[in-house]
């Protein structure tokens with residue numbers, strides 16, 4: 001008599017298709033299911049303060065909750081960014097300096113964990129499409145891991161980000177048109193090179209969930225009341241939602257922080273879905289925005305992002321170019337040298353404070369996602 005294979009332990013990570021519910025082992029890398037849907041990961045088990053590796057000054061201090069093989073780890077010291085109290089519109093807010101990452105954006109959280117996973121399953125050549133920061137991050141981690149990188153970017157992407165990719169050895173293809181044209185081209189090249197897109201790969205979100213763990217640890221293991229974060233495809237929004245959910249399930253926090261996903265009104269597909277009241281894509285007419293890092297048109301995980309925003313009792317906030325510019329000046333005027341995309345979170349925070357959605361006395365984290373150092377020309381042209 002042959003016995004059925006043992007059911008996997010609850011803590012074993014698997015891919016799961018949100019459409020069919022089918023699960024797949026992660027020892028073979030995938031980026032979508034047979035029907036073309038993206039894949040998510042089964043929920044992790046979170047951690048408790050005693051599990052933190054205190055001497056590790058990177059997101060790997062939470063290694064016990066990151067479901068990749070420690071032997072394959074690729075780290076450049078990502079994560080463990082400062083949380084500093086600063087004034088904003090007469091309030092004290094907690095500013096999360098994600099722009100102090102190895103390549104200048106929070107993307108390094110996702111890339112470090114994703115590439116560690118890819119290395120553990122033998123992937124040596126990666127394909128990415130990016131408006132800039134994710135490509136720069138992947139170029140760096142590919143160099144660190146000895147992998148080959150092919151990166152497609154919009155021809156209009158800031159020169160600083162493109163040179164960052166090529167200087168670290170990536171094979172960069174510049175594509176004319178909008179962000180969607182780049183994503184479409186990547187889907188064609190994915191027939192030849194394994195597609196490691198940060199927008200598709202769920203192990204990228206396994207890395208961004210450490211943002212939630214850090215906000216929890218840095219607020220004295222309590223968690224903020226609200227988090228305001230720029231949102232293009234939603235990897236930070238989903239990382240926060242998943243990370244805080246793991247902490248809730250472990251009894252480490254008592255309530256879910258409200259997640260405010262910030263989009264540039266010029267190109268705001270999540271805001272269109274939010275307004276529709278549903279969770280299906282709504283066609284939009286995008287126009288250019290100074291917040292190039294969040295200019296999405298047809299994001300991948302729409303239902304999941306809506307669940308995160310609604311389930312946390314947050315909101316999707318669409319901010320105008322004027323509001324972003326005003327926030328950028330406000331950031332720069334405080335010594336926070338961020339790229340315009342990052343300033344969208346400050347623009348939303350201003351609105352949420354004046355509308356009363358964020359009450360006096362609440363602990364609110366404003367996430368600044370990307371450095372101004374690779375957008376100096378753009379910043380100069382905007383603020384003189």
Ligand SMILES: *Cc1c(COP(=O)(O)O)cnc(C)c1O
Nearest residue numbers: 133231232233234235293369370
């Ligand atoms: C990529 C990026 C974002 C948007 O992140 P998503 O995961 O697409 O929501 C925000 N800010 C900066 C600086 C970025 O590079």
